[in-house]
Amino acid sequence: GKRCFELRHCRYLGLAKTRLQHVAIAAAMNLTRLVHWWTGISQSQTRISRFAALAPSTSPEII
Incomplete structure (x- = not known):
């Protein structure tokens, strides 16, 4: 994703070149x-976010 393809920083200035790089x-x-x-x-x-890790189990128990 963002880390593998160097999407965190753009090497160009200007909207047109930046858009071309992202495409x-x-x-x-x-x-x-x-x-x-x-x-x-x-x-x-x-990865599982810290907030999602706090969530209860997704399997509902029928009482």
Whole structure:
């Protein structure tokens, strides 16, 4: 995501060049996801936020 494709900082000044960089990076991310899907490489596990970790279990108990 943002860390792998250097989306935290833009190398260009100006809205047009910045937009072009973001569109190119989005295309590269989609291409990477497509290649991983074709080759069977699974996506990495997403992290659980501290707030979500406090939530009770999602399986409802019927009383």
